[in-house]
Amino acid sequence: MSATATADLRRTRWFAVCAIAVAVAAFVVIAASGIGENLVYYWGPKELRAAGNKATGATIRLGGQVAVGSVKRGDGVSNLEFDVTDGTATVHVISRGVPPQLFRDRVGVVVEGTMAKDGNFESHRLMVSHDNKYRAPGDKNVDIKELMRSTEGLEEAPAAVAKVVP
Amino acid sequence: MLPILGRTLILLALLTASAGAIVGFATGLKPSPSGWRWTRILAYAFAACMLLASLTMEYALLTHDFSVGYVAHVGSRSVPTWVSIVSLWSSLEGSILFWGLVLGIYIAAATSRNANKYPEYMPYAVGVWLACGAFFSFLLAGPAQPFATVLKPPLDGPGPNALLQNHYLMVIHPPFLYSGYVGMTIPFGLACAALLVGRLGNDFIRPLRNFLLLSWIFLTIAIVLGGWWAYEVLGWGGYWAWDPVENASFLPWLTATAAVHSALLVERKGVLKGWTVILVLATYLLTILGTFMTRSGVFNSVHSFSQSAIGPTILVFLAAALLFSLVLLALRIDRLSPEGRLETGPSRDLFFLIQNLLLVLFTFTVLLGTVFPLVVEAVKGVQMSVGRPYFDKMSVPIGVALLFVMGVGPALPWGRASAQQLRRAWLLPLGTAAVLLAAGLTLGVRNPWTLLALFFGGFTAHVTLSEMFLPVRQRMRAHQEGFFEAFRQAQSRGQRRLGAYVAHFGAILIITAIAVSSTMGISKEVQLKPGESATLGAYELTFAGVEQVVEPHRVSTRAHLDITKNGRSLGALYPSMNQYENQREPVGSPAVHTSLTEDLYLSVHNIDSERDGLLALVNPMVCWIWIATAIIALGGLLALVPSLRGSTAAARIPDSAPAVIQGAKG
Numbered sequence: 001m002s003a004t005a006t007a008d009l010r011r012t013r014w015f016a017v018c019a020i021a022v023a024v025a026a027f028v029v030i031a032a033s034g035i036g037e038n039l040v041y042y043w044g045p046k047e048l049r050a051a052g053n054k055a056t057g058a059t060i061r062l063g064g065q066v067a068v069g070s071v072k073r074g075d076g077v078s079n080l081e082f083d084v085t086d087g088t089a090t091v092h093v094i095s096r097g098v099p100p101q102l103f104r105d106r107v108g109v110v111v112e113g114t115m116a117k118d119g120n121f122e123s124h125r126l127m128v129s130h131d132n133k134y135r136a137p138g139d140k141n142v143d144i145k146e147l148m149r150s151t152e153g154l155e156e157a158p159a160a161v162a163k164v165v166p
Numbered sequence: 167m168l169p170i171l172g173r174t175l176i177l178l179a180l181l182t183a184s185a186g187a188i189v190g191f192a193t194g195l196k197p198s199p200s201g202w203r204w205t206r207i208l209a210y211a212f213a214a215c216m217l218l219a220s221l222t223m224e225y226a227l228l229t230h231d232f233s234v235g236y237v238a239h240v241g242s243r244s245v246p247t248w249v250s251i252v253s254l255w256s257s258l259e260g261s262i263l264f265w266g267l268v269l270g271i272y273i274a275a276a277t278s279r280n281a282n283k284y285p286e287y288m289p290y291a292v293g294v295w296l297a298c299g300a301f302f303s304f305l306l307a308g309p310a311q312p313f314a315t316v317l318k319p320p321l322d323g324p325g326p327n328a329l330l331q332n333h334y335l336m337v338i339h340p341p342f343l344y345s346g347y348v349g350m351t352i353p354f355g356l357a358c359a360a361l362l363v364g365r366l367g368n369d370f371i372r373p374l375r376n377f378l379l380l381s382w383i384f385l386t387i388a389i390v391l392g393g394w395w396a397y398e399v400l401g402w403g404g405y406w407a408w409d410p411v412e413n414a415s416f417l418p419w420l421t422a423t424a425a426v427h428s429a430l431l432v433e434r435k436g437v438l439k440g441w442t443v444i445l446v447l448a449t450y451l452l453t454i455l456g457t458f459m460t461r462s463g464v465f466n467s468v469h470s471f472s473q474s475a476i477g478p479t480i481l482v483f484l485a486a487a488l489l490f491s492l493v494l495l496a497l498r499i500d501r502l503s504p505e506g507r508l509e510t511g512p513s514r515d516l517f518f519l520i521q522n523l524l525l526v527l528f529t530f531t532v533l534l535g536t537v538f539p540l541v542v543e544a545v546k547g548v549q550m551s552v553g554r555p556y557f558d559k560m561s562v563p564i565g566v567a568l569l570f571v572m573g574v575g576p577a578l579p580w581g582r583a584s585a586q587q588l589r590r591a592w593l594l595p596l597g598t599a600a601v602l603l604a605a606g607l608t609l610g611v612r613n614p615w616t617l618l619a620l621f622f623g624g625f626t627a628h629v630t631l632s633e634m635f636l637p638v639r640q641r642m643r644a645h646q647e648g649f650f651e652a653f654r655q656a657q658s659r660g661q662r663r664l665g666a667y668v669a670h671f672g673a674i675l676i677i678t679a680i681a682v683s684s685t686m687g688i689s690k691e692v693q694l695k696p697g698e699s700a701t702l703g704a705y706e707l708t709f710a711g712v713e714q715v716v717e718p719h720r721v722s723t724r725a726h727l728d729i730t731k732n733g734r735s736l737g738a739l740y741p742s743m744n745q746y747e748n749q750r751e752p753v754g755s756p757a758v759h760t761s762l763t764e765d766l767y768l769s770v771h772n773i774d775s776e777r778d779g780l781l782a783l784v785n786p787m788v789c790w791i792w793i794a795t796a797i798i799a800l801g802g803l804l805a806l807v808p809s810l811r812g813s814t815a816a817a818r819i820p821d822s823a824p825a826v827i828q829g830a831k832g
Contacts (some may be wrong), residue, residue, distance in 0.1 A: 020523075031531055035538055038556035042549035059553060072681060097691045098771040098779030101743060101752060 040112065045089040048115065055115045062091060062121055063110045071105060084109060084121070095123040102128045169234050172222045179215035179266065180303035182208045183296045190293025194362060195286065205292050209277045212299050213270035220267040223260065223312060227253050232323060235314030236260050242325030244621050244747045247333055255340040256326035258476070259312035260462060264340070266302050268348040273299060276377060278353045284370055287359040293354035295410060301483050309476045328746040328753045331719070335395040339388060343415065346385025347453045350418060352367060353378040353425075354450035357443045364433065364501035366439045375429040376809050377532075378446065380405045382422045383802040389415050390795040399740075401756040401769035402784040403689060405791065406680075410558040413536045414456030417529055421449040424525040431518055436505030439497075441522070443502065447491045448663040452529075454484045456518045459536070511582045517575030519809030524568050562615050562681075569677050572670055573626025576633050594632075599624035611686065619681035627674050634667040662805045669801025675794035679787040687784040703784050705766055706730045710738070712775050721745045722755070725770055729759060741768040741780070760789050 046057050048062060067083035067090060074080065080095040093111055103109070103126065113123035149164045176532045186208030193201030226234040227250045230243055241250065255264045273295045280288055288561035306312065330336045356374040360366040390414065406412060425445035433440045458480040509515040535552040543549055577591045591602075602624030607616055637656035641647055647655065657664055692700040694709035710726040724742035728735070739757040746753065756769035764786040771779040 029528060031534055032557050032558045035535060035552055038553035038559075040551045040553045042551070061551075098693055098781070101754075101772040102768075103772070 033152055045084055045086045045091045048091055048121075049089045056117060059112065059114060059115060060121075061112045062093070062123075063108070064091070065106055066103070066107050066109055068105045079099065080126075084111065091121050092119070093121045093123050095126050097124070099126055100128045167233075168222060168226045168231050169313045169315040172219055172226075172234070173307075173311075175215050175219040175222065175301060176306045179219065179270075180300060180307050182211040182215060183303050186212060187300055190289045190291075190296060192623050193289035193391035194286075194293060194359075197289070197832070202285070202289055205289050206277055206281060209273050209292050209296060209725055212296060212303075213274035216263075216299075219292065219313075220254065220263055223263055227251070230323075232319035232321070233316050234312075235316055236312040238320055238323050239317045239430045240326045241323040242747070245325050245331065246719065248337065249326065252330075252337045252340075254789050255344070256330050256336075259306075259310045259614075261301060261340070261344075262305050262310045262476075263312050265344055265348055266299070266306060269295075269299055269302060269351060272349055272352055272377075273424070274304070276355075276373070279399055280373055284373070286363050287356070287370055290359035290362045293353040294358045295351055296668060298351050298355075305476060305479060307755065309479050325719075325747065328744070328751070331746060332744060332753050332755060333395060333399045335391055335398060339391040339395055342384050342388035342391055346381050346383075346388050346734060347415075347418070347456070348442075349377060349381025349384060350422065350450050350453050352381070353446045357446040358491075358494060360443060360502070361498040364498050365445065365729050367434060367664040368436065368505075371429055371432045371442075372809060374446065376432065376806060378422060378429065378449075379426055379641055379806050381797050382419070382426055384421065385415065385419050386767070386802070387795060387799050389419060390791065394792060397767075397788070398756065398758065400783070401754045403756075403767050403769065403781060403785065404684075408532075408535070408554050410536050411460050413532050414459045417456060417532055417536075418449045418452040420525050420529040420532070421445050421452060423637045424522045424529075425449060428522055431508075431515070433507070437508050439502040439504065440499045443499070445522075445526075447495070448529075450490065451484065451488055452533075454480065454487060458484055464641035467757050470690070481799035484544045512578060512588065513582055514575050514578045514580045517571050517578065521568065521571045521575065524564055524571065526569075528561065528564045529653035530556065531564070558684075565677055565680075566618050567614060568675065569619060569622040569626055572673065573622060573629045576667075576670070577629045591629075595625045595628035598628035602627075611682070613685040616681045616685045619678055623674050623678040627671065630667050630670045630674065632672070634664060637663070661808045665803070665805025667801070668804055669798045672794045672797030672799075672801055675797065678789055679794060681785045683791070686787075687783055687785045689769070689781065691779070691781050693777055693779045700780075700782070702766075702782050704732050705782075705784065707739075707768070707779050707780075707782060712773060712778070713740070715742075719747050723752075723773055725768075725773055726779070727757075727768060727778075727780075729766065731766075736766075739766070739768050741770045743773055748830050755794065762789060763787070765789065 025145040038059075040061055042061045042063065043051070043055070045062065045064050048060065062084055064084040064086045067085045070081075070083035072079075072081040080097075080099055081128050082093055082095070083090045085091075093113075094114075095111060108129055110127045111121065111123035112127075113121055114124050174655045182378075186205055189208060190205040193205055202558045223234070223236065225231075226237050227241055230237065230246070232238045232241065236259045237256070240253045240260065245253075253260065256263045262655060273292070276295070277288075277292055280291075325331070336558065353374050356370070357379070359372060360374075383450045389412075396407070396412075397403075397405040414537060425442055428438045428442040428445060432442050458477060461480060462475055479697040508519070535556050539549075540549050544641065578593065579587065583591075599621045602657075603617060611620065613619055619631075633655075637660050638649065638652045641652040641656050642649065645652070685784055688703050690700070690702050692707075694700060694707075696709055699706055699708040706729070708728045708730075710728055713724050713726055715722040715724060722742045722744045725739040727739050727741070728737075729735060729739055739759055741757040742755045743752045744755055754770050756767060758768075759766040764784055765788045767783040767785055771781055773779070
């Protein structure tokens with residue numbers, strides 16, 4: 001191989017290495033920002049109340065129990081309102097869509113959505129806990145992790161999720 | 167009686183696997199015929215123990231012997247026989263036993279196929295396989311004990327999870343998944359053997375590639391079957407949600423796909439040996455990571471049917487396997503020196519590399535999104551998940567890029583291409599691409615990524631089909647043969663090549679179908695009273711009323727909906743809520759009307775005699791995902807069969823570089 005050819009090859013390699021380095025760096029930046037924009041936080045009513053204004057706007061999964069007597073059903077598919085409680089704090093939830101079969105007073109629920117400025121939680125997904133072992137909490141805090149885990153359908157994201165802009 | 171028999175068999179499996187691993191490594195270090203014979207005997211003995219233990223469990227399940235712990239846990243007298251049979255893999259302990267069975271079969275097959283070949287490598291390989299076997303026997307002997315004795319056997323058991331009883335796909339999905347997952351152990355052992363010996367020759371890459379390809383075919387089918395199951399059972403209207411458990415199966419698939427391709431370069435050109443070995447090791451480690459994620463209950467997931475305390479044990483095994491792999495790589499990878507040279511200019515070689523890099527990037531993206539919440543929770547104690555938009559945003563460009571590379575690579579010759587070659591090879595495919603793009607625009611596709619997928623899909627499909635039929639055309643011209651004779655001849659001579667292009671064609675179809683179905687669908691939630699109707703696109707749904715169907719093991723409450731499309735009746739659909747015996751919660755069962763162009767998908771949210779709350783979707787092109795998977799699997803099999811017969815003709819098929827140009831002209 002002649003000297004110029006070797007030099008050529010070396011230069012090509014440099015270009016290749018630099019190109020790959022730039023591509024990987026760009027990829028890392030995109031991935032990091034992509035993750036940052038799409039985090040979904042798991043909170044209970046107490047934490048959500050404690051966070052105050054900071055909670056407004058972020059995508060949140062709120063877990064708790066449907067407060068007794070708080071369910072108000074509107075006509076058709078929209079306008080379902082209820083309170084989610086953990087025994088100490090309560091958050092008023094406005095939900096769209098058809099509730100699942102098991103939805104009723106006292107049942108453990110997880111709602112996904114955002115905190116509106118008026119203090120209501122606007123939910124676009126309502127899921128009911130399916131765990132046989134789940135007990136409605138008394139005055140103790142809800143075990144959010146256990147609740148999230150036992151709620152069927154948590155990781156399945158219907159089309160509605162794609163529409164959420166944090 | 168049965169618990170003691172089962173436990174004895176498990177302990178024997180542990181014993182034979184541990185002894186076989188030690189004898190295997192010793193024989194690798196100091197070769198001897200008797201050492202190799204003992205290694206094989208112990209490998210077969212391990213397989214036999216696993217087979218007998220699994221048969222014992224099946225017998226216990228079928229005879230409802232509730233003195234066996236696992237049967238008391240998942241068995242029930244009220245379920246049909248087929249549910250009893252498949253209960254073997256319906257819960258944690260049984261599924262680990264099933265893992266052991268599949269591993270035993272793989273080890274026995276791989277050992278007997280190569281009993282008289284590769285004398286330096288094989289003892290090490292069998293040693294590594296049996297070390298993995300010893301770990302799973304240990305799980306069965308301790309942390310995930312299926313044969314525990316129940317002192318006061320109950321009269322009846324609860325039966326398996328209702329979601330598993332709800333659809334036949336759950337019968338076939340796990341066997342495919344395990345055949346894919348567990349099969350990756352074989353290439354892992356062979357790659358470790360290559361590192362231990364310090365050589366990866368042109369001959370030894372063949373068994374590695376064959377078992378990799380076989381497992382890859384199983385895993386491909388399994389992943390799609392899983393998606394199909396989710397689609398037919400879970401009732402949210404989609405087939406893929408980037409759930410951690412889905413990602414667990416997808417991650418090793420990505421690296422295995424990369425390895426299947428780079429192994430071809432090892433075979434053809436003697437390059438990328440170390441890289442291929444790294445991909446194979448990573449694939450196995452990712453299957454173990456996946457097992458940890460699905461079996462430890464660290465994630466919130468719809469698919470984690472079984473959670474238990476085996477998480478830490480698997481984590482220890484993962485750490486040990488990772489450490490072993492890293493040390494082995496650090497010590498030996500420099501010995502796998504290349505025999506050839508990679509072309510750096512625009513060539514097929516280059517696009518093999520780009521494809522590999524894209525797949526590795528994809529793996530990192532998915533791994534990052536999957537593991538990130540675990541890391542954050544461990545460090546900061548904050549609970550969160552990474553939302554689906556992250557995965558969509560990252561995977562769509564990579565998927566489209568892969569589609570592009572799949573078309574451009576095969577359009578280029580091996581070695582360096584001239585500018586003229588490039589122009590000629592690209593012109594016609596670009597025409598097809600433009601046609602498909604125009605078709606998409608006319609049909610109302612506006613999403614730029616979907617349009618891009620259609621464009622590249624057209625380009626790649628043209629290249630793939632013309633490459634697929636290239637040898638046929640050459641034969642027709644050179645030998646004056648008719649099309650079918652030429653096809654038969656070309657196919658028998660170049661079946662691996664044909665298989666590769668068939669698989670590529672399936673991949674184009676599946677990416678296009680995913681792009682269209684995920685962007686062009688419509689969905690609506692409705693609440694109907696009897697007699698009311700709703701419209702969804704061209705469809706009209708009329709709620710006729712509620713019906714009850716009583717079966718021995720369940721009661722279905724189903725909604726009767728009469729369906730018309732553009733005024734023409736399509737009959738009735740019956741989405742339902744099923745209440746299973748011994749289960750507290752009802753399980754929804756969606757109803758799907760499938761056609762080649764689109765699916766109408768109905769899923770009940772809540773139902774009583776007065777109203778029916780429904781989720782209704784129109785999902786275009788979904789059935790092409792299932793068809794494309796069959797095509798990919800067929801392509802994989804076509805590529806696998808000749809090498810199993812020991813034929814090597816395929817790898818030596820003459821380079822088609824000049825022929826591409828002819829093909830493009832003709």
